[in-house]
Amino acid sequence: MLEEFLNFLHDWVSSSWRAIVFSIISIFIVYTSYRLLTRQLIRLKEKGKISEDANRTLKRIFQWITGLILLGIIIAQLGIDVGIIAGLLVLAGGTIIGFASQNTIGNAIAGIIIMISRPFKIGDRIYFNDKFADVIDIDLIFTRMKTLDNVMVSVPNQQLITSEINNYGKKTIIRRSCSITAGYEIPTEQVEKALLEAAKKMDEVLQNPQAYVWITNFGDFAIEYTLYVFINQIKRLLEIDAQLKKTVLLTVRQHGIDISTPRLIQRVSDSDSNLIDG
Numbered sequence: 001m002l003e004e005f006l007n008f009l010h011d012w013v014s015s016s017w018r019a020i021v022f023s024i025i026s027i028f029i030v031y032t033s034y035r036l037l038t039r040q041l042i043r044l045k046e047k048g049k050i051s052e053d054a055n056r057t058l059k060r061i062f063q064w065i066t067g068l069i070l071l072g073i074i075i076a077q078l079g080i081d082v083g084i085i086a087g088l089l090v091l092a093g094g095t096i097i098g099f100a101s102q103n104t105i106g107n108a109i110a111g112i113i114i115m116i117s118r119p120f121k122i123g124d125r126i127y128f129n130d131k132f133a134d135v136i137d138i139d140l141i142f143t144r145m146k147t148l149d150n151v152m153v154s155v156p157n158q159q160l161i162t163s164e165i166n167n168y169g170k171k172t173i174i175r176r177s178c179s180i181t182a183g184y185e186i187p188t189e190q191v192e193k194a195l196l197e198a199a200k201k202m203d204e205v206l207q208n209p210q211a212y213v214w215i216t217n218f219g220d221f222a223i224e225y226t227l228y229v230f231i232n233q234i235k236r237l238l239e240i241d242a243q244l245k246k247t248v249l250l251t252v253r254q255h256g257i258d259i260s261t262p263r264l265i266q267r268v269s270d271s272d273s274n275l276i277d278g
Contacts, residue, residue: 026073034066056122056138103158104141110157111140120167125234127166128155132238148238173206173232178244180252180259181222188215188223191257195227198251204240205229 038059045055115138120126124135126145133145133153142154168174182191192213199211209230217224227248231240252259 023073027070030066030069030073034062037062060140103156106158107141107156110161111138111143113161114138114143114157119165123170125168125170125237127168128160128163132168134235168234168237170234171232172234173209173230174234174237175228175230176237176241176244177226177228178241178248179216179224179226180248181219181224182252182257182259183222186257190255191223191225191252194252194255194257195225195248197255198244198248199227199229201247201251202229202240202244204231204233204236204243206231 041055041058114120120135122135122138126133126135128145131147133147135143135145136152137144141157143157143160144152144154146152178195180191180195195213196211199205205211206229211227211229214226214228215223216226227244229244231237233240249259
């Protein structure tokens with residue numbers, strides 16, 4: 001059995017050696033051209049002439065084109081029956097379509113839409129499914145991202161284009177806020193001064209645009225004040241939010257402003273006691 005196979009292989013190589021040599025040379029030329037093109041893409045990216053996303057997309061296109069060219073060369077030179085291959089592809093394609101075409105094709109189309117419309121780019125921080133994550137790679141079927149817990153997540157592209165996504169970018173200037181409640185007896189100017197002072201204590205808060213304070217709600221026993229600040233260190237967003245709250249808390253304490261709920265409850269209790277004594 002082995003001897004018959006070796007004889008067949010010898011006869012096939014003897015009769016097809018020219019096609020084999022030509023195929024090897026063609027494969028070398030096509031692969032070398034692909035490597036040169038990818039190196040040129042890297043140079044263009046380093047010079048800032050194309051973006052990281054464009055570089056990845058063009059590289060994938062070159063990979064597909066190179067693969068198709070190599071397949072065509074091998075088929076043409078080795079005299080493989082195209083009809084048989086076409087039949088096998090149709091059979092395999094029908095099986096795949098029967099089981100997974102809906103999601104696969106939908107994700108592929110969604111991936112192309114994301115690559116063209118660019119609602120977010122590689123390196124952007126996005127808020128998706130109640131979580132912050134950094135976009136690592138945008139592929140044809142999946143988009144890979146890393147959460148703040150350092151967990152890699154692969155999300156089907158079809159899910160992304162049908163969901164609401166907040167894109168915080170890389171160095172975009174964004175507004176953050178911190179709200180407190182203070183009693184009606186505390187002068188508004190005192191609260192606003194304390195909140196603006198807290199904003200100035202943080203190096204991460206931008207001086208331009210300037211921080212500001214709004215009265216955002218009137219409660220039964222207290223007024224809600226909201227401090228708005230601007231930052232551009234997107235990767236430290238949650239850390240800055242936490243630091244802002246801590247700085248506000250310490251600053252209002254220094255100004256003698258009580259923002260605790262127990263005081264409000266005590267005030268209600270005192271009022272009830274006065275009614276009973278009366």
